[in-house]
Amino acid sequence: MPNNKRSINSPAVLARKKRETRAAETDEQREARLRTNRERQSLARLSEPDEQREARLSTDRERRSRARSSETDEQREARLRTNRESQSLARSSETDEQREARLRTNRECQSRARSSGTDEQREARLRTNRECQSRVRSSETDEHREARLGTMRVMGARSRRTTELNLCALHYDADINYSTHPSVAIGIMDVLCNYCGAFKFKNEAPGMCCARGKVKLPALHAPPEPLSTLVAGDTSISKHFLTNIRRYIVFPNDFIWGNERREG
Numbered sequence: 329m330p331n332n333k334r335s336i337n338s339p340a341v342l343a344r345k346k347r348e349t350r351a352a353e354t355d356e357q358r359e360a361r362l363r364t365n366r367e368r369q370s371l372a373r374l375s376e377p378d379e380q381r382e383a384r385l386s387t388d389r390e391r392r393s394r395a396r397s398s399e400t401d402e403q404r405e406a407r408l409r410t411n412r413e414s415q416s417l418a419r420s421s422e423t424d425e426q427r428e429a430r431l432r433t434n435r436e437c438q439s440r441a442r443s444s445g446t447d448e449q450r451e452a453r454l455r456t457n458r459e460c461q462s463r464v465r466s467s468e469t470d471e472h473r474e475a476r477l478g479t480m481r482v483m484g485a486r487s488r489r490t491t492e493l494n495l496c497a498l499h500y501d502a503d504i505n506y507s508t509h510p511s512v513a514i515g516i517m518d519v520l521c522n523y524c525g526a527f528k529f530k531n532e533a534p535g536m537c538c539a540r541g542k543v544k545l546p547a548l549h550a551p552p553e554p555l556s557t558l559v560a561g562d563t564s565i566s567k568h569f570l571t572n573i574r575r576y577i578v579f580p581n582d583f584i585w586g587n588e589r590r591e592g
């Protein structure tokens with residue numbers, strides 16, 4: 329009996345069952361399974377410690393480089409083509425915010441990697457880039473070459489235009505996406521001060537909100553009546569007041585005299 333049980337749950341049997349289940353699943357089921365996996369993974373990664381993240385990435389890198397060192401030219405070409413296709417598919421459906429976030433993450437990653445490297449690593453990186461570039465270019469068709477040079481011309485013009493921010497407020501150009509300029513893209517306000525709980529941007533100095541906990545403001549007094557009841561939000565009058573609060577601030581007589589003011 330125990331032997332039987334072991335054979336039922338043996339890794340080989342489980343793997344075969346998994347293969348069978350997956351072979352029978354519809355496209356939607358497959359997509360749902362992969363989506364759930366991605367969500368679970370990204371949730372798990374949010375809370376993983378730095379060392380664990382580093383170890384995971386280094387294992388990934390080793391596995392990848394092992395697999396790549398044994399692939400044939402055709403396999404390499406097929407892999408790169410699949411990558412390019414899935415990348416361009418993903419990018420064609422991303423929103424402006426997603427694009428901005430992706431580029432920001434790339435920039436941060438790149439600048440982190442570059443600032444922490446030694447001179448030899450930097451030299452090796454530049455050499456690999458040059459080799460990779462010349463390999464790609466030696467195999468490109470005339471159309472690819474033309475398309476690449478066209479893209480480079482557009483990017484060059486765009487970066488030349490966006491790097492000149494001096495007085496650009498006086499020469500606004502609707503074709504320029506100013507929000508991607510490194511001096512403008514300051515990230516989101518998601519850095520929490522450990523002392524006062526204020527949200528700040530990542531490059532703001534640690535002491536700028538409360539001087540590292542030295543400034544402690546007294547708590548605000550509760551507002552007097554009838555304001556206290558009006559801002560509590562738990563009566564119908566209070567809800568009406570909060571919904572129309574701008575009108576009561578701009579036209580306080582309406583509040584005092586109960587005037588009905590009609591739009592227009």
Ligand SMILES: [Zn+2]
Binds near residue numbers: 522526537538539541
């Ligand atoms: Zn603070």
